[in-house]
Amino acid sequence: MNASARTAVLHAEELTESEHFALELRWYEGKMLPYAEWVTEFAQRHHGEIRALTGGSLDPAALLGATKELIAQRGSLHMVAELRDQQQEIQNELWYRGEQGEHDRRGIQQAWAEKHASAWRQWRVKEYLFVANRCAAQVVSILLAPAATTRAG
Numbered sequence: 353m354n355a356s357a358r359t360a361v362l363h364a365e366e367l368t369e370s371e372h373f374a375l376e377l378r379w380y381e382g383k384m385l386p387y388a389e390w391v392t393e394f395a396q397r398h399h400g401e402i403r404a405l406t407g408g409s410l411d412p413a414a415l416l417g418a419t420k421e422l423i424a425q426r427g428s429l430h431m432v433a434e435l436r437d438q439q440q441e442i443q444n445e446l447w448y449r450g451e452q453g454e455h456d457r458r459g460i461q462q463a464w465a466e467k468h469a470s471a472w473r474q475w476r477v478k479e480y481l482f483v484a485n486r487c488a489a490q491v492v493s494i495l496l497a498p499a500a501t502t503r504a505g
Contacts, residue, residue, distance in 0.1 A: 365482075367482075375478070375479065379482070379486060384483050386430070387429070387479060387483040388483050390480075391419075391480060391483050391484050391487055391491060392487060395419055395494040396494055399497075402418045402419050402422055403418070403495060406418045410496060412488070412492040412496075415492050415495045416484065416488050416492060419495070420481050420484050427476075427477055429480055434476060438469070438472060441468070441472065445460060446461070
């Protein structure tokens with residue numbers, strides 16, 4: 353893992369106590385089940401690339417670290433679902449602001465994107481890295497298997 357990628361992963365994994373609590377709560381409520389599926393599919397789809405990032409090492413910590421590095425670099429695991437989730441956040445903002453008497457939909461959408469889109473993406477990456485840690489054994493198992501036995505994608 354190169355220095356800038358390591359810094360990106362470490363930054364994304366820095367959690368405040370309240371963020372950690374929120375992630376744990378979402379995990380135990382089952383709200384991150386799709387993310388677990390996406391992380392394992394990501395490991396299968398990028399098997400060769402992840403293993404190359406480790407320089408040939410089969411060390412479980414190196415494999416997990418390389419997986420998280422690639423997740424942090426890509427910033428996305430399931431673009432369609434992520435766009436749908438962002439759209440839902442914007443719809444919530446439109447409703448809330450509409451209740452306050454603001455009806456400039458385009459302006460509200462633009463303001464949301466300018467104010468919240470970057471933080472929203474950073475939070476989603478934190479969620480993915482949290483899930484990768486939770487699913488570490490499964491991710492490493494996928495990466496230790498020969499590439500021919502993983503699902504093509």
